[in-house]
Amino acid sequence: MQSINFNSGNYKEYAINGDENRVIRINVSDVGIITRIQDAMSKADNIAEEVSEREKNEDRTQLLKEYDQRAREMVNDIFGSDVCTAALGSVNVFSLASNGKPVLVNFLEALLAVVVQEIKSAQTAAQIKLEEKVEKYIVPVVAQPAVNVSELSDEDKKVLLRELLK
Numbered sequence: 001m002q003s004i005n006f007n008s009g010n011y012k013e014y015a016i017n018g019d020e021n022r023v024i025r026i027n028v029s030d031v032g033i034i035t036r037i038q039d040a041m042s043k044a045d046n047i048a049e050e051v052s053e054r055e056k057n058e059d060r061t062q063l064l065k066e067y068d069q070r071a072r073e074m075v076n077d078i079f080g081s082d083v084c085t086a087a088l089g090s091v092n093v094f095s096l097a098s099n100g101k102p103v104l105v106n107f108l109e110a111l112l113a114v115v116v117q118e119i120k121s122a123q124t125a126a127q128i129k130l131e132e133k134v135e136k137y138i139v140p141v142v143a144q145p146a147v148n149v150s151e152l153s154d155e156d157k158k159v160l161l162r163e164l165l166k
Contacts, residue, residue: 010122014114016087024083026111028118036078037112043074044104048094068092071104 010029016022047067054063071093072084093104
């Protein structure tokens with residue numbers, strides 16, 4: 001089978017909470033990832049509200065299991081691969097952390113901060129490279145000595161004036 005090889009972005013690996021056995025791989029040059037993360041955060045809020053509404057008539061345990069699976073699929077869709085297993089393990093993504101937020105929301109907020117910073121760094125690096133490439137085409141302006149008009153003869157002043165008015 002033939003292969004198509006190309007640079008498909010800037011992938012970086014991140015250890016989850018410092019644990020190098022729990023690593024996720026992210027294309028930090030994918031500017032669409034920010035929108036997908038924000039959409040996932042919004043959907044997570046909607047899912048939490050939906051669970052609260054449905055639990056009035058249904059078994060809460062079963063609902064949380066169902067929505068955990070839906071939320072994991074949603075997060076994995078952000079990356080096109082399974083990051084939930086490494087990032088969140090087997091904990092239900094709606095379990096509350098010590099700050100009172102679901103672990104899913106904590107993960108997405110931390111992820112968004114990292115991705116935004118990486119994209120800003122990539123943009124800065126790209127700007128610097130562009131400036132370096134353009135710099136060689138810009139002719140440096142060599143300072144010309146100032147002309148002291150009072151030292152010019154009347155004839156030289158007329159020549160200078162004609163040049164300036166062209």
